[in-house]
Amino acid sequence: MNQISPKSFERLEAIKRLTEIPSPTGHTQAIIQYIAQDLASRGIAYQLTAKGGLMVSLTGQDDQRHRFVTAHVDTLGAMVRAIKADGRLKLDLIGGFTYHAIEGEYCTIHSSRLDKTFTGTILMHQTSVHVYADARTAERNQTNIEVRLDEHVETAEDTLALGIQVGDFISFDPRTQITPNGYIKSRHLDDKVSAALMLELIHKIHSQEMTLAHTTHFYFSNNEEIGYGANAGIPEQVEEYLAVDMGAMGDDQQTDEYSVSICVKDGSGPYHLGMRNYLVDLCEIHQIDYRLDIYPYYASDASGALRAGYDVRHGLFGAGIEASHAYERTHADSVDATYHLLKYYLASPMLTSETEEE
Known part of the structure; x- marks a missing residue:
C-alpha cells in the first residue's frame, strides 16, 4: 500500500x-474545552449544554427544515471501585468492553480532590507466572483485575493519602500511532475519528468553502458510551438525525478499514430506509467506496434520540474500526471516505416524502 x-x-x-x-x-471537560477553544479562535459560535455537550448551529440555504449531526467525544474508561488493602485499585468499568481488552494497559487516575493525576498499569492480580499457578487461566474480571500505581503504596491508607478515592476517573492511554502507509491504531478511535471530521467540516463551512443545504446543528456528544449522549434539546425544526460513529468489523461483517460503513440495523432495530438509500445514492454518485452492514451489539445517539421520542429520520455511518472497544485501528482510506460522504450529505437537499417514494 502506497504512502497517503x-x-x-x-x-x-x-x-x-x-x-x-x-x-x-x-470526565469530558478537557476535550470539550479543547473544541470550544478551537471554535472560539476561529470566531465560530457554539453552545454548551447543561449535561456538558457542545453544539454548533450553522445556517444553510433552507432554514426551515433542519438537520442534526452528532459525533461523540466520550470514550470507554473506568472509575475507582475500591482501594484494596495493599493500596492497589479495583476498577468499575464505564462503557461496554471486556476486562481482556484492557489487561496490560497503562492508565491515568484523575484525582477528584486534587488537581493532580497519577499513572498506573492495569494488570491481573495473578500476573506473575512464577508465583501464581492460575496466572494463565484465572478469569479476567473485577475481582482479579487491578491497577498497580506508580507510587510507593503498601496499604489502602497510603493510597488515600495521595488524594485518590472511590469515584475517581481512570482513563486508558491511547498509544496512538500513524503508519507511513496510512493506518492509525489507537484506543478511542470510537468516536474521535468522527469528531475530528465533523470539526474539520465545521471549519470549512464557516470559512465559506462549502455551503450547507439546510441549517444544521452539529453536536459533540459526551455521554454516548452510556446510552444518552444527544437525545435531548434537539430543535423542533430537525427532520433528519445523523450519527457519525464507527463501523463494526468482524465475522459476518461487510465493513472494512478502507471504505465508509453505512449501518442498516443495529441492536436497536433498522435505521430509516429512505435515509439509508439516500446515503448509498450519494456514495454511488460521488464514487465513494462504501459497505452496508448490521452491527448486532451496538446502539448510537441516533437510536437514542428515537427512544427519547423524537420524530426524525435517523441514519448512521462511519469509518470501519477494527477491534472495536479494544486497541482499535482504521486506515486513511476509510477516514477519507467517511469525510466525503458527510461533506456531500451536508451539501445535498434533504429527503422529502415524495423523493422517498421515487
Whole structure:
C-alpha cells in the first residue's frame, strides 16, 4: 500500500490530537474545552449544554427544515471501585468492553480532590507466572483485575493519602500511532475519528468553502458510551438525525478499514430506509467506496434520540474500526471516505416524502 496524501495525513494527525485528550464518559471537560477553544479562535459560535455537550448551529440555504449531526467525544474508561488493602485499585468499568481488552494497559487516575493525576498499569492480580499457578487461566474480571500505581503504596491508607478515592476517573492511554502507509491504531478511535471530521467540516463551512443545504446543528456528544449522549434539546425544526460513529468489523461483517460503513440495523432495530438509500445514492454518485452492514451489539445517539421520542429520520455511518472497544485501528482510506460522504450529505437537499417514494 502506497504512502497517503498530505491531506489524509493531516486528518489522521487531527484524530491523534483528540485521542490524546483523556475523556472517559463523565470526565469530558478537557476535550470539550479543547473544541470550544478551537471554535472560539476561529470566531465560530457554539453552545454548551447543561449535561456538558457542545453544539454548533450553522445556517444553510433552507432554514426551515433542519438537520442534526452528532459525533461523540466520550470514550470507554473506568472509575475507582475500591482501594484494596495493599493500596492497589479495583476498577468499575464505564462503557461496554471486556476486562481482556484492557489487561496490560497503562492508565491515568484523575484525582477528584486534587488537581493532580497519577499513572498506573492495569494488570491481573495473578500476573506473575512464577508465583501464581492460575496466572494463565484465572478469569479476567473485577475481582482479579487491578491497577498497580506508580507510587510507593503498601496499604489502602497510603493510597488515600495521595488524594485518590472511590469515584475517581481512570482513563486508558491511547498509544496512538500513524503508519507511513496510512493506518492509525489507537484506543478511542470510537468516536474521535468522527469528531475530528465533523470539526474539520465545521471549519470549512464557516470559512465559506462549502455551503450547507439546510441549517444544521452539529453536536459533540459526551455521554454516548452510556446510552444518552444527544437525545435531548434537539430543535423542533430537525427532520433528519445523523450519527457519525464507527463501523463494526468482524465475522459476518461487510465493513472494512478502507471504505465508509453505512449501518442498516443495529441492536436497536433498522435505521430509516429512505435515509439509508439516500446515503448509498450519494456514495454511488460521488464514487465513494462504501459497505452496508448490521452491527448486532451496538446502539448510537441516533437510536437514542428515537427512544427519547423524537420524530426524525435517523441514519448512521462511519469509518470501519477494527477491534472495536479494544486497541482499535482504521486506515486513511476509510477516514477519507467517511469525510466525503458527510461533506456531500451536508451539501445535498434533504429527503422529502415524495423523493422517498421515487
